Amino acid sequence: MSVNRPKFCFVVHPLSLEDVARYEPSAAGKGAPIVRKIMEWMPAWNAAHVTGVRTPDGRETEGWFVSACLLPEQMLEFPREDVYKRILRAIEIGVELGAEVAGLGAFTGVVGDGGVTIAERSPIPVTTGNSLTIAAGIQSLFRGADEMGIDAKEATAVVVGATGSIGGACVKLIAPKVKHVILVARNQTRLQKFHESIEGELPCTSSCTTDISEAVRQGQLILTATSSTQDVIQPEDLQTGAVVCELSLPHDVSRRVAEERPDVLVTEGGNMKLPGAPHFGRVREPGQEFDLNLPRGTALACMSETMVLALENRLENYTLGRGIELEKVIEIQEMAARCGFSLADMRAFDTAITPEKIAATRAAAQERRKGVMA
Ligand SMILES: NC(=O)c1ccc[n+]([C@@H]2O[C@H](COP(=O)([O-])OP(=O)(O)OC[C@H]3O[C@@H](n4cnc5c(N)ncnc54)[C@H](OP(=O)(O)O)[C@@H]3O)[C@@H](O)[C@H]2O)c1
Numbered sequence: 001m002s003v004n005r006p007k008f009c010f011v012v013h014p015l016s017l018e019d020v021a022r023y024e025p026s027a028a029g030k031g032a033p034i035v036r037k038i039m040e041w042m043p044a045w046n047a048a049h050v051t052g053v054r055t056p057d058g059r060e061t062e063g064w065f066v067s068a069c070l071l072p073e074q075m076l077e078f079p080r081e082d083v084y085k086r087i088l089r090a091i092e093i094g095v096e097l098g099a100e101v102a103g104l105g106a107f108t109g110v111v112g113d114g115g116v117t118i119a120e121r122s123p124i125p126v127t128t129g130n131s132l133t134i135a136a137g138i139q140s141l142f143r144g145a146d147e148m149g150i151d152a153k154e155a156t157a158v159v160v161g162a163t164g165s166i167g168g169a170c171v172k173l174i175a176p177k178v179k180h181v182i183l184v185a186r187n188q189t190r191l192q193k194f195h196e197s198i199e200g201e202l203p204c205t206s207s208c209t210t211d212i213s214e215a216v217r218q219g220q221l222i223l224t225a226t227s228s229t230q231d232v233i234q235p236e237d238l239q240t241g242a243v244v245c246e247l248s249l250p251h252d253v254s255r256r257v258a259e260e261r262p263d264v265l266v267t268e269g270g271n272m273k274l275p276g277a278p279h280f281g282r283v284r285e286p287g288q289e290f291d292l293n294l295p296r297g298t299a300l301a302c303m304s305e306t307m308v309l310a311l312e313n314r315l316e317n318y319t320l321g322r323g324i325e326l327e328k329v330i331e332i333q334e335m336a337a338r339c340g341f342s343l344a345d346m347r348a349f350d351t352a353i354t355p356e357k358i359a360a361t362r363a364a365a366q367e368r369r370k371g372v373m374a
Contacts, residue, residue: 023290046093053275072229075107101126157180160184212232216238217238223247225247246268274299
């Protein structure tokens, strides 16, 4: 017997033109300027009905992925009020369908003040989902370190996007486990101010820089969570055998890393396995699955946070803004585990990272080290 819990909605948007073509096959083959223009005109729409998310003790929720349609760069470039209106319209659609809590996907949780204004204007509680994303990212980074045989206590970690909502909390959670942490962002004043404000409380040594390449060259463990719409992690900067945990959407790690650096372990850190028998049904094409470009039964950690809040009946503004409370990261991780959510298997560049792939990556790192020493 399952017990129905409140329903949720989650605001999604395409991360790239390829994403648009995946959601809307008729867009494939049309020129980028036309697709962008169509997105500009397109109202929010109900993209998917999510069913079958069921905890081991029989609690069940359902919800909807509602699309706010804009591409990441449009979210950043368009007048802020216009973007807020589109996000709020997406939430309203969720409310009309019965949602009682809303999550903000990718750039809908980045734009402006990280969900604070949206939450003030929303008829239902809102979360960015960043607390569970942070928890998943930290677990993924150190799982990668174990797989690559890196002794974290002796390692330098680099957090790219360190002044952000996700990055700022990740710095604090990584610091107790490593030897040195380097904070990276573009705005030097904000970066220095943030670094000075936390330096004293970090249990390891730390430094900060706006030079991504210089920082990445020094790290064995890299966590990246920027709001960049372009690649920022390039293959030539990565140390032999480094681990890169990627939380950014769209991705920060250049696809060239997959081709040129077989010795580096890149892992998408923000994916979770859902409990029960989850199904994401396309609303406009009944019977078809809404493709998140993830394995079946897997969702982003920010989506998972929204589902967990519904399952736990926590109808409140949970994660908002840029100063995330670490207690909430711990609490949502515990709630997610109780609901049967777990870290997804490792994956990067649209492919699963199998044990064979990990072994090959370690071997390539060993070979490369030999080459450097020879
Ligand atoms: N996987 C998931 O489940 C999930 C969930 C939520 C969010 N996300 C993604 O996580 C990312 C971060 O989200 P957030 O809410 O933490 O964003 P945020 O609060 O806006 O922080 C972004 C950070 O990135 C830095 N940054 C932006 N562009 C940069 C660049 N070109 N080079 C270096 N640093 C740059 C910013 O500082 P400066 O402006 O000073 O550079 C800031 O430190 C986004 O891509 C978002 O879509 C993923």
